[in-house]
Amino acid sequence: MEVRDRFLADHREIETLLGRVLDAFEADDRQQVAEVWTEFDSRLNAHMDAEERFLIPVLQRRNERAARAILEEHRHFRARLTQLCTEVDLHTVRLHEARGLIDELRAHSAHEDRMLYSTVGSELGPSERSSLFDALTRLGRSHRGSRAAALTGIQG
Numbered sequence: 001m002e003v004r005d006r007f008l009a010d011h012r013e014i015e016t017l018l019g020r021v022l023d024a025f026e027a028d029d030r031q032q033v034a035e036v037w038t039e040f041d042s043r044l045n046a047h048m049d050a051e052e053r054f055l056i057p058v059l060q061r062r063n064e065r066a067a068r069a070i071l072e073e074h075r076h077f078r079a080r081l082t083q084l085c086t087e088v089d090l091h092t093v094r095l096h097e098a099r100g101l102i103d104e105l106r107a108h109s110a111h112e113d114r115m116l117y118s119t120v121g122s123e124l125g126p127s128e129r130s131s132l133f134d135a136l137t138r139l140g141r142s143h144r145g146s147r148a149a150a151l152t153g154i155q156g
């Protein structure tokens with residue numbers, strides 16, 4: 001599978017997870033909100049980590065400005081995740097703001113499709129590509145672990 005196809009599919013899945021968080025929130029299903037949020041949060045973090053580790057360094061050498069713009073958007077998403085995570089825990093999510101995150105993710109997706117996947121993605125060899133794909137799932141698990149540890153810390 002091509003890097004572009006794999007990453008654009010991951011974007012769609014991440015967006016679907018966020019949609020499910022918001023639906024659960026609207027239905028006031030707190031258990032479901034917490035569960036799907038954890039999955040959304042860890043998948044998005046794993047995705048950005050994989051890009052920063054394997055793709056953005058290659059882009060940096062070709063087009064430093066484009067690389068900086070993508071990193072800036074990642075910083076923005078991490079800040080939004082931290083903020084929303086607190087709101088999810090406190091059940092004070094403002095739905096219209098959280099829905100805005102879906103639009104931001106879509107804009108980022110279009111941006112990366114243009115600047116990152118089509119150009120840099122096709123430069124990776126088979127073994128780099130397989131490490132990249134592995135990172136999408138491996139890092140996801142470690143994030144889930146650290147999130148669980150953080151929750152345990154709060155509860156303890």
Ligand SMILES: [Fe+2]
Pocket residue numbers: 047048051074108112
């Ligand atoms: Fe990204």
Ligand SMILES: [Fe+2]
Pocket residue numbers: 007011047051109112
């Ligand atoms: Fe991406």
